[in-house]
Amino acid sequence: MKDVAALAGVSLSTVSRVVSGSPPVAPELAVRVQRAVEIIGYRHNHTAGTLRRADGVSRTLGLIFEDVSNPFFSAVHRGVEDIARARGVVTFAGSSDEDPERERELIDALLARRVDGLIVVPTAGDHTHLLRDVAAGLALAFVDRPPTSIEADCVLSDNRRGAEQAVAHLIAHGHRRIAFLGDRPEVHTASERLAGYRAALRQADIPEEPDLIRHPRHRAADAYHLTAELLRADTPPTALFTSQNLITIQALRALHHAGHKHDIALVGFDDVPLAEAIEPGVTVVAQDAFGLGRHAGELLFSRLDGYDGPARRIVLPAPLITRGSGEIPPSQ
Amino acid sequence: MKDVAALAGVSLSTVSRVVSGSPPVAPELAVRVQRAVEIIGYRHNHTAGTLRRADGVSRTLGLIFEDVSNPFFSAVHRGVEDIARARGVVTFAGSSDEDPERERELIDALLARRVDGLIVVPTAGDHTHLLRDVAAGLALAFVDRPPTSIEADCVLSDNRRGAEQAVAHLIAHGHRRIAFLGDRPEVHTASERLAGYRAALRQADIPEEPDLIRHPRHRAADAYHLTAELLRADTPPTALFTSQNLITIQALRALHHAGHKHDIALVGFDDVPLAEAIEPGVTVVAQDAFGLGRHAGELLFSRLDGYDGPARRIVLPAPLITRGSGEIPPSQ
């Protein structure tokens, strides 16, 4: 910047004003500065400005997902990006892999880079350490799952009702032996969806069978075999409720490979590509992933804009989309 | 930091050394500093350090994709993240939407935040403006597509050979009227895949029919109708080569809805979830998206580690995976 000032024959103050667009500067000088910027190939150092600026704002956001490569989270990611982009804010993104320690490392790394805010899909770990940062001005929002240990803005899908609706739908089609395939209940979304499953059974006076509730350890790796195993049981389920997108995909593979796609019903939580092209079409509870991201972004920016009220919770509906697989009647 | 120094009763230098792990500091003082850090809730300001540090390294990377929410790119994203994570480097990510202007804005925003390197899926726009930044020490790598206007490291799938293989496979199954559905040739991957399509036709002495080469304007919105339209033509194609994942999904929908899934063959470029569960299974040319990301990360870090040789190009194979849809013989 001082090279630019020298070349343009003005002071640092003037260059700074031109570069950051502060009003009071003569058009002629501005042009001279612009020209010098071009010639030198000057890149503004926004982080240095952040250090000095009164408000200390970095126009930078941190996003922490379970896995950036899961299509559900990457859609949330895009939702946030669209909101941030409109404000000239650029976003970090990282994957916790559901590991609280990894999540903590990411948070520390992002806060050390002085992000203005953090949007996180929380692991089951503790988040009280963020309280100090929030008190110091950090904007914070949770998405997909609520924080367990602290109060903060969050936006969620209506997991319980969505799951209840899915299972009630299967019951309405005559099923009584309905398997639940989902993550362990430590994950909030999984426990909510399990609660929805249970509520629907209760409503219909169907006793719960522990054998029908399964938690694949590694989703992509185990859900396939777990489903195949369930189908081979003495009294197999007549319907499956798969409560997570990767699990749905694996269960569908198992169903199709075992030749049961037309006699075992399935409803999945979260939509999957091609669900509509498959035979039968896959009935799902659809989440508005982009919407989750956009709302999380909006909650966050409202904090940065000065909102200082109590924590807000936005719950987006998760409607059932019937396509065939959920309307198969029980085969026995 | 000065509060920590005051509380611990040491100098700023000592706090800095403890916090950044520089060796020569007495264990007793280190403990006192650590304690003060805990009490105060001190967060290290890594960006301030970057400003002062001799090497000026920010341990920050910028990633620019066409769209972070496309599963192909989000897998590339994760590949880069895994490499970066191992080095304590955190990554920005953004979407260009194939718009050179938007890409330029993102690059400017990231360079203003002083990323150490940039990994970009380039739009068709000009990238010569990056030359100065590279000369000034920026590490740069392109992924999925090579840069058109400058020399730089890049990692690609073998698009041409993959496409040629796919089309040759269809020809080997007796097809002569094979449609190409893909992005406009301004996008490098699309033009390479089209070149592969043409090479396979030439090899088999099949004249090219312009009517069979189609470019949906908006992939998700138009590919479905374009496919349906092709199927309704007087002499419809007997096989489709869909050269992009979103287009493959839409074409499959159209094929299934029109009741042609068993009599029109299809091979897609890039794998899609459930491709295996569908009936018939979807034959595809598979890309190693994670591998593309990992290799791009490695090329980038080798530059940051001091490699200063000529630009390198890594080409990953894109093998054909046969699952049924590509082995359907021509129906007429």
Added chain:
DNA sequence: CTGAAAGCGCTTACAG
């Protein structure tokens, strides 16, 4: 409207 000077939170020779 413009410039000289102080200072954001750090790191790093330099002296002790």
Added chain:
DNA sequence: CTGAAAGCGCTTACAG
């Protein structure tokens, strides 16, 4: 092994 001091690239009162 420790501390005082200079300075990274900026912004911002303050004076003119």
